[in-house]
Amino acid sequence: MTPVFSHGDLRLYLLNLLDEAPRHGYDIMQALSDRTGGTYTPSAGTVYPRLAKLEEEGLVTKTVDGRKTVYSITDAGRAEVTARKGELEGIEANLADSVRLIADEVRGSVREAMKSLQADLAAAARQERETAQRPAPVDDARARSREQLHRADAAVNDFRIRVRSDLRTHVARGGELATDTVDAIVNELDRIARDVTRALRG
Structure with a gap:
């Protein structure tokens, strides 16, 4: 850095x-x-x-x-x-750039984590539908469903850990966590949850 x-x-x-x-x-x-x-x-x-x-x-x-x-x-x-007032103004500008950079990094990490979660959940839903379309013994289908459930659980937990770590690190460093950023996270998670529900019902 x-x-x-x-x-x-x-x-x-x-x-x-x-x-x-x-x-x-x-x-x-x-x-x-x-x-x-x-x-x-x-x-x-x-x-x-x-x-x-x-x-x-x-x-x-x-x-x-x-x-x-x-x-x-x-x-x-x-x-x-x-x-040296002119030099101080340059230093202040560099500090402002550093604060903006760390805020951008946090937002970027949240977006990437959301994309990763969406991709994992969409893949799990597709595989679930494909599995349901193939004839198989009941026990085998249930076993595969349980396996995919574990996979989905792991993806959700991984997302939670990554985002929580990024947010806590940002705040611990003294960064500001704006209301609109949290609102965007909440709204995006709600949208993902609705997409998953529709995919499972479809």
Whole structure:
């Protein structure tokens, strides 16, 4: 996966976050995760050394507030943010693209899973009809039906697991799960269920 921040961008973005307001370390990490839609969740080992470097450069100061260390931008740091405003706009645009990309990936995964389920259920229905048309002992027909039932069950369970995993991963990364996306999933599943019912009755 392409890095969310190019070389040097994270340093500038940290300054930008502190230009908005003083923050403690965890707040900075959470803000980075939120603003990248969960595509980037930095570790303490990534953030704190950069904050220490910014402090050495005189761009950031830190104060201890109880158990928390709060970082604040200095006048020199604020001047750098102002001077590099154009670069920050480019970084913000890249972050917005990353959020859109992960949302598109989730929607694409849901669509592919639905197509796969439709294909599996349609194949099972066709095979069921073909089996019913061939003369065979009652016991053999029932055995084949049970076999196909297991196959259909497996397809439905596989679909459920895949979609649930994609949705949970998306939300866990901080991505937004829009109402219209869920409505589309519910409506599509309802349509598939009706198609299956018609196929079995036909």
